[in-house]
Amino acid sequence: MPLLEAAGLGKRYGSKRVLWDVDLAFEPGEIVAVLGVNGAGKTTLLGCLAGMLGWDRGEVRMDGEKLNRDRLDQRQRMMFLPGEGFHFGGADTIRNAAIFSELWRGIDAKPPLDIEEWLERLGLLEVAFSSVETLSRGQRYKAVLLALHCADPDIWLIDEPFAAGMDARGMEAFRQLVRAAATRKRCIVYTTQFPELAVRFADRIVVVGGGGIHLNEPTRGRDLEELIRQLGRELGIQDEHS
Incomplete structure (x- = not known):
């Protein structure tokens, strides 16, 4: 049974059908990339899957059970991270991560033992006790990634992580963080262009x-270069080698 599933999902904005009759299933331990041009519905899809947005038809299911947007126990099993990130005003990097951990895992939950390791990998050690509000855009996003790791929900829904202003170190740490989560059977769905x-x-x-x-x-077993060209055609990107 899929961990997360969209069944006949539809979402309108006014008269415009952004999503319609969408059927998708996501498994534990899977990393899924959602692509599309601007306005294609990538962020809307993640928002619906997270229960942040309502939908006009169909349903979202977790472990085969219909997602109820009012059920806190279901909402705590996932986290939606928007492209600009979000944080608790005034909290420093460490406290911000601890708040996420408490909200998602319970007030008595302790931050992961490897938090110092991920502070180092993300390049956040020097700003561990600085207010997140004072950090650069890329640093703020990395601070929220640390918070996501500490919350560690079953489902990670991440919007445009590669366009979040992170440096090369941060992007590599993001990949490592996600791969580690996948080994813990977390399901990761992210959008990108x-x-x-x-x-x-x-x-x-x-x-x-x-x-x-x-x-x-x-992607497994595929000719990756050919798949990139296929995606380019789907997205209307000119192949410079053609």
């Missing part, structure tokens, strides 16, 4: 556009 990054960092590729799903294929 970059086919090359998606193909090399996902178990499966989903392309959203025109209200539906254009592509839903695993």
Whole structure:
């Protein structure tokens, strides 16, 4: 049974159908990249899956049970991280991560034992006790990634992580963080507009556009260069080698 599932999911904004009759399933331990041009519905899809947005038809299921947006126990099993990130005002990097841990895992939960290791990997040791509000955009996003790690929900829904202003060190740490989560059987779904990054960092590729799903294929066993070209055609990107 899938950990997370969209069944006949539909979402309108006014008269525009952004998503319609979308069927998708996500498994524990899977890393899924969702691609699409601007306005294709990538963020809307993640918002619906997280229960942050309502939908006009169909349903979202967790472990086969219909997602009820009012049920805190279901909402605590997932986290939606928007492209600009979010944090608790005034909290320093460490306290911010601890608040996320308490909200998602319970007031008595202790932060993971490897928090210092991830502070180092993310390049946040020097700002561990600095207010998140004072950090640069890339540092703020990395601070929220640390908080996501400390909350450690079953489902990670991450919007445009590769466009969040992180430096190369942060992007590599993000990949390591996500791979480690996948080994713990967490399901990670993230959006991006970059086919090359998606193909090399996902178990499966989903392309959203025109209200539906254009592509839903695993990357394992595929010719990655050909898959990148296929994604380029789906997204209307000119192949510079053609």
